[in-house]
Amino acid sequence: MNLWQTMLLAGLATFLIRYSFIGAAGRIDAPAWFRHMLRFVPIAALTALIWPDLLIEAGRLQLWPLNPRLIAGLIAGVVAWRTQNIFLTIGVGMLALWGIQWLL
């Protein structure tokens, strides 16, 4: 399988996932427990991408308090919580990261 074929298959898989329930609407109904789980999907799936990016660097857990990504991520989290503003969250988060990297 060359890279083009690989990517076409990956794209087809992605489309079929996205089309699954939309395409089957009316014929397949998601069970109640599944719908209940829906509420937690974006939280759980995106958190699974966020935490390792903040806490793991070069394959190692970086729990020390001077980890720049951890500090910048926490600052961004507070901004997101207080303002609910996506622009501010990203802007402040990037400035915090650059500032901390510059200081250290």
Added chain:
Amino acid sequence: MNPADPAPPAVSAAVSSTSRGEFLAGLAAVGPLLLGAIPFGLIYGALAVQAGIPPLLAIAISSIVFAGSAQFMITKLVAAVTPGSLIVLSVFIINLRHALYSAALAEKLAHLPVRWKVVLAYLLTDEAYAAAIRRFGDDENPRNDPALRHWYLLGTGFGLWFIWQLSCIAGVVLGGRIPDAWSLDFAGTLTFIAIVVPLLKDRASVTAMLVAGVVAVLAWGLPHKLFIVVAALAGMAAGVLMDRQRSSA
């Protein structure tokens, strides 16, 4: 949008939504998310070229797969010379969450012809879903017209798609000229933070976040990025369990 805004004048009660108006409203809603998507697309393009993906394919992937976190992962897997079958499996796993977005929107799109469903499913991303679900759940918004919702979703999806293509192309063209010191990839993580934090409204959602985060870090060493699926399932289960415990208490 802003709850602090004064009540609109009576005239606006007569405002009737149009398909064009809803499309433009969708475009506008996705606007703030673009600040995260643009640097993420730039860094994807740069990393893809550095990973040895031919420029044309690197650009095509943005249309074929059209999923930021999956594309980002692809560059890492190609750089590590991962077999094609494992790359497809990894993309499938990381994009599985979209099945749940699909289920969440299915009912609201059930009345549409197939061609609409195909287009909207293709454009269904984290960002488009986040923007759309906020609007669809807002029953008090007089412009939230169920008959025109698909135009709103098309606006969010297309807006993101268009900017995503441009920023990925720019990243490929700029190639390795973006200094690592800029840490532009971090903007993608910040976008996810900006989406997740406002969703943390009760104990169950906070539990889901904490469990998913801890499990992701603990399971990080699993092969094929399986930590993403394991952590997501653990977080979802924790949220459901917390809700049940509270309702039975």
